[in-house]
Amino acid sequence: MTVGFIMMCHTAFDRAAQVARYWGAHGAPVVIHVDARVSRHDYMALGRQLADLDNVSFSKRFKCEWGTWSLVAAAQAGAEQMLRQHPDVNHVFLASGSCLPLRPVAELNDYLAAHPQTDFIESVTTAEVGWTVGGIDMERFTLRFPFSWKKRRRLFDKYVALQRRLGVKRRIPGGIVPHLGSQWWCLSRATLSAILQDPDRATYDRYFSRVWIPDESYFQSLARLHSTQIESRSLTLSKFDYQGKPHIFYDDHLQLLRRSDCFVARKIWPKADKLYTNFLAERPAESVAEPNPSKIDRLFSKAVERRTKGRPGLYMQSRFPRQDHENGKTSAHYSIFQGFSDLFENFEGWLAKYVGARVHGHLFGPARAEFAGGAAMFNGCMSDSATLRDYNPRGFLTNLIWNGRGERQCFMFSPRDTQDINWFTATDPNAQISVISGAWAVPLFHSNRDFADIRREAARLQQIEIDHLNILRSMYVKARVRIWNMADFIENPMEPLQTIIDEISPRATRRLTEAPQMVDLTGFGQFLQNLRNQGMQPRLMGDFPVHGDLLTQPPRRGRPYLVK
Template identity: 55%
Template sequence: MSVGIVLLAHTALRRVEQVARHWAQGGCPVVIHVDGTVPDPRYAALRRRLEGQPLIGFAPRHRCEWGGWGIVAASRDAAQMVLDGFEDVTHVYLTSGACLPLRPVGELRAFLARHPETDFIESARPSDVPWTVGGFEQDRFDLYFPFSWQRQRWLFDKAVTLQRRLGINRARPVGLHPHMGSQWWCLTRVTLRRILTDPKRPAHDRYFKRVWIPDESYFQTLARRHARRIESRSLTLSRFDSQGKPHVFHDDHLELLQESGSFVARKIWPHADRLYDTFLSPARRPARVASDPARIDRLFEKAGRRRTRGRPGLYMQSRYPHDGWENGATAGPYSVFHGFTDLFDGFEAWLAKTTGTRVHGHLFAPDRAQFSNGQRFVSGALSDHAGLRDANPKAFLTSLIWNTRGERQCFQHGPRDTPGVMTFMAPDPNAQISVITGAWAVSLCRSGISVEACVAKARRLQAREHKAVAHLRARTARAQIRIWSLADFMRNPVPNLLAVTREIATAPQQHLNEAPVLQDLEGLAAFLQALRNHGLHLPSVGPFPQDGGEASEDIHARAVGGQGA
């Protein structure tokens, strides 16, 4: 027995010659079809070079255009030649000029000898095929396709639209159930003979001449009609990318191909010398056991995802998504604390210790980004310079989160900081934003500045804070947001704080050994009352418990006294 090879070629004829000789040396007859578009001198040169090879023949040439009938006609004529010319051929294997045999020819023959009645052809119902590009699964059988997709795209599209509108649904020859699959099949002599001598062949051919991409459906459909046993898979390893074009194998895929266990792979890059040299070497040892045939799929799947989904949180020269299309505006979760440093003494150090995260100061402080430990640069050589940061605060933040992937970043934020970045963080589900509104009053109270001077400051801080909080309360906000007024928070300070840190701790939190130290709030109520007495409305602070009238007088006196001292 023997397997006959049909070889469809349209370019890289040197490689075609090389592969044809390889098959022939292995005892397989080869019929080569050279695309009608190849210039005659080049065709003639190939014929000359292969002259005198008893096992290598040439099929009548057709013009093959992608998606058209020519490829089917070429395969059919060539297959016919194999059957007629080589009596001992039991299987015909359809390959292309970019196919490379990965395993010794003997192994393929032995394999086929074990399956004398099996047709290896991927053949599935159109409705089950998710991989076609353009959604033509059913349409390709129901509409007419008189125009070339590559050369006459406009007409092609118009014709499809028009036919859809007219509700065109072609009559199908009786007994034909459309199936489709990989173009690269290996059929038995019996099945092929039945397909080629089917009395209804003229009707089949008429029908398929106007089907879209018939090379993926002609034999696939007719095999269903004539085969004794179909194994619905291709013996040729071939993968398509998200655009629907075949992945090309290069020298660095050598190991992957060796591990694939497939008999033939396509497409091979014509200049991949190492692949051709290795796999066509006469000294080629029997294939290793396929150690990991799925590796190739994982590789290409990953590549496809990289192209369509990209890496979340990355902004770079070839990935710059529109708002809302980032698949994650930032690379990972991070936490923003607003007002906590006003309220707790040594909050940053405590937070770092409790949660095991990277804790920065106010990253958007007006003078510079307060990186942890007073660093001037952090990962990625991101600088603390305010000018660089404020030129593009969003880029600053997304760079920081990207550069520190794997380490959660926490930073402080407040009404004294450069605003603007809140509009970006509020809709970001990666952001955990915890706000104590009015906490700035604690620092203000402790600053010792006179109440009169504080009023203007307080008014400005409250207004800025209000603006930031408005973003967090907007309908578009998707961050994990907690907002307390100072009074609310103070009712239960430690449990409130724990609710936040519990979510971000890297290690399971023990009971809190060391609670953070609250600032001394004595005199705060009076200070707030004094601000109110100066006509300031303080909704952000909330209903802070009153100490009584005297306290208000006291702090006024203290502040005035402080000023005098």
């Protein structure tokens, strides 16, 4: 008793010959189907190469086109020939010319001898397959597909749409429940001959010859009629990429393929010399391991995910998402503090003490990008030059977050800084934006400039902050935004600070013990009044009494104003 192989070949004949020779020489009969479109010259050459093996034969040739009945017809012809010519064959294994045996024939024979009546064929009802590409699953069996999907895609799609509209449906022959699965199967002689000698075969063949991709459904559905024991999995390791095309294996997959313990793998790159020499070398049959492709599944699903989803927040030469298709505008959470550094002395130092994060100064400051610790450069060789930064502010921000991944980035912001990133950050779910509105006035209050200058500057900064706040209050905001006016904030600074810090490092249960040192605000109320007297209306600071100190009033519980 042995296994017999049907090989479907259309290219890379040297490799196919090598594999057929390996199987044939180890006592497993091989029936080779060569696509009828292959030139006579290549066909004859393949025949000559294998002429010395009497258990290798060639079956009737069909013109094979992807997704058509011809592939099933070829497999049927090959199977009939196999069953007729080799009575000692107990299981028939359908393989392709780019398959490679990963384990010795004897190990496969032992395995099949232990499961003499089992049919290894992936066979799943249409409702349960998740892998159909193109969205056509049950309709494969109920519509007609006279046009080639590969060559006449538009006609194909149009005709499918038309049939859907007209509601036409083909009748499925009695007794058949459509099943789908990998076209690479291994069936027992009993089941295969029952399928091929079924009295209704002509009916089934006529029906399936008009089904779309029948090579994934003909044997898979009919095996359900005749088999006594179906093991719904393929013995062939075959992985698919995001387009539904099979992954190709190269030399560097050697260990991976070994680890899978599968009997056969496809597709192998024809020039993967190392794989062919290694797996076709003489080896003793010693392993009785169960094939276990799931060991390497994760790797493949990760590759597909990388291709289809990419790395969030990465902008690079082959990933440059359109706006709103970013799938992650930035790569990690980050925090923006507006007004805090104006109101508190050395707020950066204080914050760095309480959160495990990289706390930068005004990254978008007018003179330079103030990286943490006053450094002139940041990870990834980002320069602190304001010109370079302002050349592409959004790129600067996404680069910073990407380069600093693994560590939360925090930075100060103010109306004095480059404002070009405001819409971007407001619509980024990774951003945490905390604003003390009006705090930009404090440095003006402390400055010694001419009051006319101060008034002009105050008007400018106020307008900038109003524009920013309008963005932060728009309906498009995705960031976590908190806004206080200055008066409310200084009445009770600890609670909002605690909220922000808890959000940055949720696991740190430490209560804030020490508030950051607030700058001296004595006379600030009078300063605001002076601005008013000069005709400028400060609107963002909240209520400051003209005389007296705000902090001496009894504290009121301020509630943070939380947008989303």
